[in-house]
Amino acid sequence: MKYSVLGALSLVLTCHFGAPAQAVKSNKPATNKAATSKKASAAAASPAAQSAPVAPLVVPSWLPPSNPVQPSATILTDVLDTKLDVRFDWAKQQLLGTALLTLRPHFYTQNQVVLDAKGFDIKNVRLVTGNKDKTLTYGYDKRKLTINLDRQYTRSETYLIRISYVAKPNELPANGSAAITSDKGLYFVNPLGTEKNKPKQIWTQGETEANSCWFPTIDKPNQRMTQEIAMTVEAQYKTLSNGLLISSKKNSDGTRTDVWKQSLPAAPYLTMMAVGNFAVVSDSWRGKTVDYYVDPQYQSTAKAVFGNTPEMMEFYSQKLGVDFPWEKYSQIAVHDFVSGAMENTTAVTFEQSIVQRSARDIQDMTYDAESTITHELFHHWFGDYVTSESWANLPLNESFADYSEFLWAEHKYGADAAALVQQKSLGQYLDEARSKREPLVRYQYASQEDMFDRHSYNKGGRVLHMLRKHVGDEAFFASLNRYLTQHKYTSVELSELRTAFEDVTGEDLMWFFDQWFLQRGHPELRVTHSYAGGQIALRVQQLQDSTFSPIYRLPITITTWANNQATDHRIVVTKANQTFHLPASQRPALVKFDSGGNY
Numbered sequence: 001m002k003y004s005v006l007g008a009l010s011l012v013l014t015c016h017f018g019a020p021a022q023a024v025k026s027n028k029p030a031t032n033k034a035a036t037s038k039k040a041s042a043a044a045a046s047p048a049a050q051s052a053p054v055a056p057l058v059v060p061s062w063l064p065p066s067n068p069v070q071p072s073a074t075i076l077t078d079v080l081d082t083k084l085d086v087r088f089d090w091a092k093q094q095l096l097g098t099a100l101l102t103l104r105p106h107f108y109t110q111n112q113v114v115l116d117a118k119g120f121d122i123k124n125v126r127l128v129t130g131n132k133d134k135t136l137t138y139g140y141d142k143r144k145l146t147i148n149l150d151r152q153y154t155r156s157e158t159y160l161i162r163i164s165y166v167a168k169p170n171e172l173p174a175n176g177s178a179a180i181t182s183d184k185g186l187y188f189v190n191p192l193g194t195e196k197n198k199p200k201q202i203w204t205q206g207e208t209e210a211n212s213c214w215f216p217t218i219d220k221p222n223q224r225m226t227q228e229i230a231m232t233v234e235a236q237y238k239t240l241s242n243g244l245l246i247s248s249k250k251n252s253d254g255t256r257t258d259v260w261k262q263s264l265p266a267a268p269y270l271t272m273m274a275v276g277n278f279a280v281v282s283d284s285w286r287g288k289t290v291d292y293y294v295d296p297q298y299q300s301t302a303k304a305v306f307g308n309t310p311e312m313m314e315f316y317s318q319k320l321g322v323d324f325p326w327e328k329y330s331q332i333a334v335h336d337f338v339s340g341a342m343e344n345t346t347a348v349t350f351e352q353s354i355v356q357r358s359a360r361d362i363q364d365m366t367y368d369a370e371s372t373i374t375h376e377l378f379h380h381w382f383g384d385y386v387t388s389e390s391w392a393n394l395p396l397n398e399s400f401a402d403y404s405e406f407l408w409a410e411h412k413y414g415a416d417a418a419a420l421v422q423q424k425s426l427g428q429y430l431d432e433a434r435s436k437r438e439p440l441v442r443y444q445y446a447s448q449e450d451m452f453d454r455h456s457y458n459k460g461g462r463v464l465h466m467l468r469k470h471v472g473d474e475a476f477f478a479s480l481n482r483y484l485t486q487h488k489y490t491s492v493e494l495s496e497l498r499t500a501f502e503d504v505t506g507e508d509l510m511w512f513f514d515q516w517f518l519q520r521g522h523p524e525l526r527v528t529h530s531y532a533g534g535q536i537a538l539r540v541q542q543l544q545d546s547t548f549s550p551i552y553r554l555p556i557t558i559t560t561w562a563n564n565q566a567t568d569h570r571i572v573v574t575k576a577n578q579t580f581h582l583p584a585s586q587r588p589a590l591v592k593f594d595s596g597g598n599y
């Protein structure tokens with residue numbers, strides 16, 4: 001998922017207006033209460049403090065209110081495979097569907113299965129058996145479909161359930177986030193053809209849990225399934241979904257049925273469909289289909305926008321030591337998209353204005369379009385191949401995708417281009433940090449949509465860069481290879497990334513992961529130096545609020561220059577106020593802090 005321009009703008013506004021509102025919130029964080037009582041009792045125990053006024057604890061405006069704990073979804077049943085047969089009612093903006101789900105108890109024996117199915121009319125629910133389908137009883141509250149099985153099933157038994165339904169996405173209440181502005185799952189663009197200059201299209205958007213607005217599933221990121229989708233559409237339209245087009249058949253009523261099959265398992269939020277009048281521009285990478293779906297008038301410029309995709313696939317395959325694993329790679333431009341772009345496995349959706357450029361526009365194109373293209377592609381390793389098990393762990397998807405924007409710029413356009421990505425992205429996090437400071441991986445939030453912020457993306461990307469600089473390039477990519485290889489086609493949490501780095505480097509990295517991923521805030525340093533008696537005294541003060549954010553451990557390289565000779569000094573900052581004495585035979589011409597560019 002990548003922010004649209006509109007999403008970025010709303011975040012900037014939040015920064016300006018968020019801080020004062022935060023200060024008057026009555027819902028005080030739990031940490032605040034604990035800290036206050038601790039300070040109060042310390043003051044009471046000290047006779048000197050009894051007479052002195054006790055300064056009230058100042059709660060920074062960026063400290064969010066306490067939120068409920070959000071654990072990963074408990075897995076009772078695994079969705080192994082989903083087969084859908086769908087057609088569309090453009091006028092009513094509805095989907096008429098049949099879903100055939102292959103299910104299996106995860107560990108414990110089950111006599112029920114609870115599916116997410118939002119806003120459907122359920123026609124019937126049947127158990128598919130060898131000879132004859134068996135009708136099953138169910139309860140349905142318009143969000144959860146609770147199906148009573150005909151008996152107990154153990155974890156060694158798979159079973160098939162067929163559900164006929166009508167999905168009515170427009171009858172759902174609307175929600176959304178800065179990165180994803182709506183969550184009804186299935187969208188009809190210009191369904192009646194009444195808007196001039198806008199094509200009729202259908203597309204879907206699953207993340208976070210909106211695909212269950214158009215097919216029944218267990219709509220959690222720690223599920224993983226293969227899939228096959230038969231889409232019946234009017235013959236003039238093209239279709240796109242995940243995986244390969246395995247058949248396309250004309251029907252006697254003038255419609256056509258396309259069947260798309262993805263044989264490699266992915267999380268349900270990565271399932272997608274699109275229907276419309278697209279031009280398809282073909283490309284390839286190592287014999288796999290790479291193609292670009294655009295409005296016909298952008299057919300001639302599609303390669304100028306998307307054309308580096310095969311080179312990116314090669315670059316990441318080699319860098320990670322894991323070849324692009326999926327069956328094909330399609331990218332599609334759609335109208336009125338609810339985000340910038342979305343990493344649906346093998347079928348990435350883009351808001352059309354980002355990637356549909358006229359020949360004239362291409363002359364002025366900045367890195368924005370390509371950074372989005374590379375972001376979504378990198379998700380095919382971090383997000384799709386290995387998937388964060390819960391929204392709390394979203395930085396395991398988004399920090400990597402964000403950092404790919406740096407990696408591709410560095411590889412393709414050089415160090416200065418990468419430094420610009422770094423600088424802009426850091427600035428976007430720091431802007432947001434004025435009104436909000438959260439741990440990157442956060443187990444408490446009000447809504448999962450809150451995770452799609454400048455922390456999960458921009459700060460996360462910078463943290464990965466620090467990790468790379470700390471362990472070195474070879475260890476960084478070897479660790480990523482280990483992480484991807486060990487956890488392929490599974491869902492993960494933060495500790496699994498840390499363990500991969502520890503296994504490769506041999507270093508206990510709890511300190512790094514704790515301060516950067518699990519605690520809020522960032523260091524604010526004051527660095528001064530003086531020279532006397534053959535020594536440079538380098539004083540480093542950590543000025544950040546240490547009640548609500550940590551005192552950081554910061555390995556840093558200092559370079560001093562004297563007589564046109566550079567000398568490197570490696571120090572580790574660990575305290576709020578620390579002075580380091582560096583040997584120097586004469587007064588240095590320059591003392592450069594963080595000369596290694598780690599931070």
Ligand SMILES: [Zn+2]
Nearest residue numbers: 001002398401
């Ligand atoms: Zn993303």
